[in-house]
Amino acid sequence: MVDSPDREPVSADPPPSPAPAPAPDPIPPGEPVRPGPDAVAAPAAEYPLGVSRPPLGLEDLPEPEEVFKVRRLGPLQIVQFVIGPSLIALGISVGSGEWLLGPQAVGSFGFVGVGWVITVSALLQTFYNVEISRYVVATGEVPIVGFGRVPPGWKFWVPFSLFVFYFAFIFGGWAAGAGQGLFALIAGRVHEPDEVQWTRLLGIGLLLVVFLITVLARRISRALELANWVIIGSLIAVLLVVTVAVVPGSVWLEGVSGLVTPAAPPEGITATQLGGLAGFTALASGLNWYAMNHYRDKGYGMGHRVGFLSGVRGGRAEVRPVGVTFPDTPVNRSRWKRWYRLLMIDLWGVFFVGAMLGMLLPTVLMAHLVVSSGEAPTPANVPTFAAEQLGAQYGPAMFALMLLIGVLVLFSTQLGIFEALVRNFTDAVHATSPRLRRLIEGDPRRFYYPYMLVVLAVIAVAMHLALPAELVQISANMSNFGALMFPFVLMYLNSRLPRPARPRPWHYVILVLNFLFFGFFFVNFVYEFFTGAALVRF
Structure with a gap:
């Protein structure tokens, strides 16, 4: 039979068996398995969590050294590269409770019965911050996005x-x-009633400074960290020197003992006034979640896998709209423990200690000034009261120095809050709107900066509604409202994390205490707001 020219001759012998493929190199512990070029693509690993949002992706936790680009993390490297998100939160907190509401309450009622509220609030809020940040570090999702996984949905x-x-x-x-404060610093005197519009215009100008800081940043969170390193470090150093120099030891002793001694609230104070102090001691009670986004942008845990908001000078940086968590393996359990220890250092070693110092120093100083001057601060003059009194006693240089400190304190607060208003809205719409992601071509900056100008205009109008201290007190009590529901939202989310990241049972008890403590003050605020009379007066 003639073979066809386009066919190979058929051999009677079977073809030789192919040589066995060499065994692949073992995969190092913790390294993701990468398929070869001929492998069939397998479905991506997923971790369902909650409702209405896509499942989380699954990847290994990074090592902290990988994230912060160092060979080892010692104390110096932790200060240089790891500490940061707590500074942004501390910069926000120092200007609200610590500079306005705390001094006003202590100046009017003294330390006894007020100081313990400060300490309990700071402790509860720091525990609460740990639980918020736990979710961010374990999933890379910021809280406003993670909340969308809780029934009834986003x-x-x-x-x-x-x-x-x-x-x-x-x-x-x-x-x-x-x-x-800036008006008084420029004019050399406190503003007159008919000059209040100038103070508001200067406040708007400071908002424009915040906008410029974010525009010029390579990485927005890092720019905020550096600004707060300078501001918080300067103000605590100056306040410590001034307070040690002018305040008698007896007032110091009264202040410190007031922080740790339980006592009935002073006669005449209302639960709403105490609630404002409790709500803005440390940060913002039930709404603290708004400042925890920075753990994602800093690269803590799975935040490193999700991405960050870059500035205009930083180049394009992708932010995943859906978070990523880690499989429960021995390597990941070990890495989680390391990330959790770093989180504890940032929140307890920096945030809690800084919040207590930031509250103690201004309130001790204010208590002394009230006694020495025979006057008490009012909602109208509390931003400049300390500068006025110290200037009268020690001269124009002290007046100018304290005004500068006051401006820096309040500016650091507005820096963090203004940016957080924009950041949280940007994160929310970027994660939940595919249409927006297509419109901005996956670059959140195209929404972030135009929207920041919109928020600036809204705040400029809102500043005309009331005096600064009154505005802050409204904000503080609305923060207490958040404690009525967000602790329970966190219980739902954190109980469904990979097992190594889940809270211990006593953590849930602390979240319930947040609900009871801050919720009590909010109920009183609502009653007084609608009836004009205090529900609880001591």
């Missing part, structure tokens, strides 16, 4: 959370207070 929780947050912080009380 269509309720995302708009509702934004509404509560905006209602509490859109009024611009810190910018107005900083404007008052």
Whole structure:
């Protein structure tokens, strides 16, 4: 039979067996398995969590050294590269409770029965911050996005959370207070009643400074960290020197003992006044979640896998609209423990200690000034009261120095809050709107900066509604409103994390205490707001 020219001759012998493929090199522990070029693509690993949002991706936790680009993390490297998100939160907190509401309450009522509220609030809020940050570090999702996984779903929780947050912080009380201090610093005197508009214009000018800081940044969170390193470090150093120099030891002793001694609230103070102090000691009680986004941008844990908001000079940086978590393996369990220890250092070693110092120093100083001058601060003059009194006693140089400190304190607060208003809205719409992601071509900056100008205009109008201290008190009590629901939202989310990241049972008890403590003050605020009379007066 003639073979066909386009066919190979058929051999009777079977073809030789192919040589066995060499065994692949073992995969190092913790390294993701990467398929070869001929492998069939397998479905991506997923981790379902909650409702209404896509499942989380699954990847290994990075090593901290990988994230911060160092060979080893010692104490110096932790200060240089790891500490940061807590500084942004501390910069926000120092200008509200610590500079306005705390001094006003202590100046009017003394330390006894007020100081313990400060300590309990700071402790509860730091524990609460740990639970918020736990979710961010374990998933890379910021809280406003993670809340969308809680029943009934993102269509309720995302708009509702934004509404509560905006209602509490859109009024611009810190910018107005900083404007008052800046006017006095420029003019060499406190403004007259008919000059209040100039103070508001200066406050608006400081908001434009915040806009410029973010525009010029390579990485927005890093720019905020560096600004707060300078501001917080300077103000605590100056306040410590001034307070040690002018305040008698007996007032120091009264202040410190007031922080740790339980006592009945002073006669005449209302639960609403105490609630404002409790709400803005440390940060913002039930709304603290708005400042925890920076753990994602800093690269803590799975935040390194999700991305960050870059500035105009930083080049394009992708931010995943859906978070990523880690499989429960021995390597990941070990890495989680390392990230959790770093989180504890940042929140307890920096945030809690800084918040207590930031509250103690101004309140001790204010208590001394009230006694020495025979006057008490009012909502109208509390932003400049300390500068006025110290200037009268020690001269123009002290007046100018304390005004500068007051401006820096309140500016650091508005820096963090203004940026957070924009950041949280940007994160929310970027994660939940595919249409927006297509419109901005996956670059959040195309929404972030135009929207920042819109928020600036809204705050500029809102600053005209009331005096700075009154605006801040409204914000503080609205922060307490957040404690009625967000601790339970966190319980739902954190109980469904990979097992190594889940809280211990006593952590849930602390979250319930947040609900009871801050919720009590909010109920009193609502009653007084609608009836004009205090529900509880001591």
